[in-house]
Amino acid sequence: MKRTAWVGLALLLTAPAWAAQTVRYVALVDGGKQAGHQIVEHGDDGVTRVDFIFKDNGRGPELKEEYRLGPDGTFVRYAVKGTSTFGAPVDESFVREGAVARWKSTSDQGEMRLDGTALYSPLGGTPQASSVAIAALARRADGKLPLVPSGTLTMRKVDEAEVVSATGKRKVQLLAVTGVGFTPTFAWATTDAEPRLFAFIFPGFLQLIEEGWQANAAALEARQKEAEGKALRELQARLAHPLKGTTLIRNARVFDSERARLGEARDVLLRDGTIVSVAGAGEEHARADRVIDAGGRVLLPGLFDMHGHVGRWDGGLNIAAGVTTVRDLGNDNATLQQIIAAEKAGALLSPRIVAAGFLEGESPMSARNGFVVKTLDEAKKAVDWYAANGYVQVKIYNSFPKEILRDTVAYAHAKGLRVSGHIPVWLRAQDAVEAGYDEIQHINQVLLNFLVKPDTDTRTLERFYLPAKGVADLDFDSKEVQDFIALLKARNVAIDPTLATFDFLRQRAGELSQAYAAVAPHLPPDVQRSLRVAEFDIPDDATAARYNRSYEKMVEFVGRMYRAGITIVPGTDAVAGFTLQRELELYVQAGMTPAQALQSATWTASRIARAEDRGVIAPGKRADLILIDGDPTANIADIRKVALVIKGDAAYYPADVHEALGIKPFAMPVRVGSH
Numbered sequence: 217m218k219r220t221a222w223v224g225l226a227l228l229l230t231a232p233a234w235a236a237q238t239v240r241y242v243a244l245v246d247g248g249k250q251a252g253h254q255i256v257e258h259g260d261d262g263v264t265r266v267d268f269i270f271k272d273n274g275r276g277p278e279l280k281e282e283y284r285l286g287p288d289g290t291f292v293r294y295a296v297k298g299t300s301t302f303g304a305p306v307d308e309s310f311v312r313e314g315a316v317a318r319w320k321s322t323s324d325q326g327e328m329r330l331d332g333t334a335l336y337s338p339l340g341g342t343p344q345a346s347s348v349a350i351a352a353l354a355r356r357a358d359g360k361l362p363l364v365p366s367g368t369l370t371m372r373k374v375d376e377a378e379v380v381s382a383t384g385k386r387k388v389q390l391l392a393v394t395g396v397g398f399t400p401t402f403a404w405a406t407t408d409a410e411p412r413l414f415a416f417i418f419p420g421f422l423q424l425i426e427e428g429w430q431a432n433a434a435a436l437e438a439r440q441k442e443a444e445g446k447a448l449r450e451l452q453a454r455l456a457h458p459l460k461g462t463t464l465i466r467n468a469r470v471f472d473s474e475r476a477r478l479g480e481a482r483d484v485l486l487r488d489g490t491i492v493s494v495a496g497a498g499e500e501h502a503r504a505d506r507v508i509d510a511g512g513r514v515l516l517p518g519l520f521d522m523h524g525h526v527g528r529w530d531g532g533l534n535i536a537a538g539v540t541t542v543r544d545l546g547n548d549n550a551t552l553q554q555i556i557a558a559e560k561a562g563a564l565l566s567p568r569i570v571a572a573g574f575l576e577g578e579s580p581m582s583a584r585n586g587f588v589v590k591t592l593d594e595a596k597k598a599v600d601w602y603a604a605n606g607y608v609q610v611k612i613y614n615s616f617p618k619e620i621l622r623d624t625v626a627y628a629h630a631k632g633l634r635v636s637g638h639i640p641v642w643l644r645a646q647d648a649v650e651a652g653y654d655e656i657q658h659i660n661q662v663l664l665n666f667l668v669k670p671d672t673d674t675r676t677l678e679r680f681y682l683p684a685k686g687v688a689d690l691d692f693d694s695k696e697v698q699d700f701i702a703l704l705k706a707r708n709v710a711i712d713p714t715l716a717t718f719d720f721l722r723q724r725a726g727e728l729s730q731a732y733a734a735v736a737p738h739l740p741p742d743v744q745r746s747l748r749v750a751e752f753d754i755p756d757d758a759t760a761a762r763y764n765r766s767y768e769k770m771v772e773f774v775g776r777m778y779r780a781g782i783t784i785v786p787g788t789d790a791v792a793g794f795t796l797q798r799e800l801e802l803y804v805q806a807g808m809t810p811a812q813a814l815q816s817a818t819w820t821a822s823r824i825a826r827a828e829d830r831g832v833i834a835p836g837k838r839a840d841l842i843l844i845d846g847d848p849t850a851n852i853a854d855i856r857k858v859a860l861v862i863k864g865d866a867a868y869y870p871a872d873v874h875e876a877l878g879i880k881p882f883a884m885p886v887r888v889g890s891h
Contacts, residue, residue, distance in 0.1 A: 242430060243270050251422075253268070254266065262285075264284070266279070268281070268298075277299060291312065294336055295309045304751050307322055310364075335361055346413045346416060347405075361395075376388070379435075381432075392447070417437050420552070445558070449563050462485065464508070465486070465507075466483050467497050468482060468514070471833070508886065509889065510886065514844040515841055517837075517840060518540025518541060519538045521539045521543070522543045522787040522821050523545050525789070531565040533794065535793075535861055538844075546611055547574065568827075573607045574610075575624070575637075578615065592620040599628045615675055621648070638661050649707050650703075655710040656712070660679060662711060666697065701776065705782055711782060715803075722763045739880075740878045779807065800816075810849050810850065839862055844858060857882050860886040
């Protein structure tokens with residue numbers, strides 16, 4: 217759900233002397249399958265027109281852009297219209313008249329005076345937006361480009377490559393652009409005097425590249441991964457503090473995750489990434505190489521995010537939030553294997569990863585991750601690969617053939633794998649449970665059970681709009697709903713609701729997303745602005761009220777399932793770190809105690825993820841621990857006040873990690889001292 221990396225960068229293209237020119241790009245997924253295009257027409261009237269469409273997994277943006285540039289290569293006029301990934305209207309404009317700049321979008325508007333060069337940063341722009349910034353930055357002697365309404369871009373060259381096509385050869389350069397979002401954005405550009413976008417690559421997911429040069433995409437992706445890897449290794453080396461030997465944590469109130477209760481102050485002794493002993497405060501007399509004075513703070517097992525799609529740049533946000541394990545629920549297989557290897561080698565700032573394999577069926581709306589299959593034999597071969605490569609479960613997706621579902625589930629179980637997923641099209645959740653599912657992803661997939669008809673195509677955006685419209689009217693006390701809850705309980709099916717992610721169902725343009733409201737003041741200005749952009753089409757007050765009621769009932773249903781004895785595990789499927797904290801808040805809103813919500817993200821999650829070597833503070837377990845400057849068992853919002861993270865044999869100071877990402881820290885760090 218979060219794979220819209222180009223949106224945050226918002227940059228665009230120029231052509232010299234208003235020469236008429238058309239540049240075409242193709243959007244590729246799954247190693248070469250075309251999923252969209254971008255056509256950039258530079259008119260001889262000085263206006264550039266962009267047509268962009270990208271469709272993957274039954275959704276995606278469709279945008280029309282027009283702009284005119286000034287002598288300094290920045291926008292004089294800009295406009296974009298269309299629809300967003302989830303169908304929200306996009307209608308945004310900007311104009312600069314002398315020193316006055318004005319802009320308006322569906323979520324904000326403003327006016328400011330400018331002194332010199334500054335580039336407007338669109339909220340709803342296309343990937344093409346990177347070219348204008350690249351060209352404008354290339355003109356800047358100081359290497360800095362002010363942005364409207366706030367921020368400053370910088371750019372550095374990190375690699376160069378030669379590419380070949382039927383028409384010849386050319387040099388391209390890999391640029392790292394910083395100043396928007398939390399991490400650098402990488403883009404391939406031409407090496408002309410006025411460089412422009414050549415390719416934008418999101419490793420493992422998307423390759424947007426100039427038409428005719430597609431054969432170079434895989435090689436450019438490999439070069440980009442290498443360059444990003446170097447930057448990430450440097451980040452890990454700077455922020456990780458080794459804990460070789462013994463470490464003594466003194467005077468920490470230890471959370472008993474198995475019993476969901478906060479205990480008395482204790483001393484916890486660690487050795488080379490493992491918990492050695494847990495003793496009463498002041499009772500541990502073993503000599504340690506270093507001491508951490510917890511000062512009565514709460515010590516929790518490291519948190520689990522049970523629904524991630526891991527990217528290499530997510531690690532800082534996760535670690536700083538106290539997330540030391542992420543269950544990846546669908547990724548490019550080769551990319552995920554590389555990430556897992558880098559994490560295990562200590563070369564990547566990252567939580568530990570529990571891998572779940574992705575199984576999809578072939579259709580025009582397939583998600584192109586993992587294995588896309590047509591037959592039972594192909595499905596079995598995919599399961600064999602996942603079992604042989606250390607995956608603990610498989611996740612089945614929207615287009616999976618319903619005819620082979622039951623046999624595929626049985627085969628995966630025979631291989632020792634759990635089975636979870638979305639509900640394949642033309643089926644209900646009840647059908648998937650009866651076919652052997654161990655777990656269902658997303659609250660909408662659960663509640664669609666009562667809303668779909670035999671002809672409902674849940675591969676489309678209908679899987680979001682139908683619950684937004686219909687859950688408000690569901691009677692949770694009806695026999696149909698109660699029988700389904702009883703079935704989930706009887707079959708011991710776990711639910712991964714991702715409630716925080718589905719906040720977008722009720723967010724209107726201009727409103728601050730409630731999923732991030734508590735952390736927004738800490739975030740960079742451009743990120744704060746983006747949190748007011750609606751993803752869903754909510755045309756009027758009546759629709760907004762209905763969608764909000766549906767969302768509130770989704771939260772209520774999670775509480776009902778929990779009280780019925782159904783296992784709930786917290787996942788995000790959105791911005792790393794912050795979303796898990798919000799998810800736990802919503803569990804409390806649903807009726808869990810704060811301690812029960814914390815239990816779901818520690819002890820419970822460790823068992824569902826088959827990672828029982830962590831998730832509890834006890835001798836012999838991995839030393840994945842977080843120290844909280846507050847008491848989240850009394851106030852779940854305190855889970856944001858992470859003062860120290862220990863992941864095995866390394867310590868991290870969340871304040872330092874957040875500052876490296878442009879985020880205002882949430883708590884003063886507790887630093888490791890010497891004996």
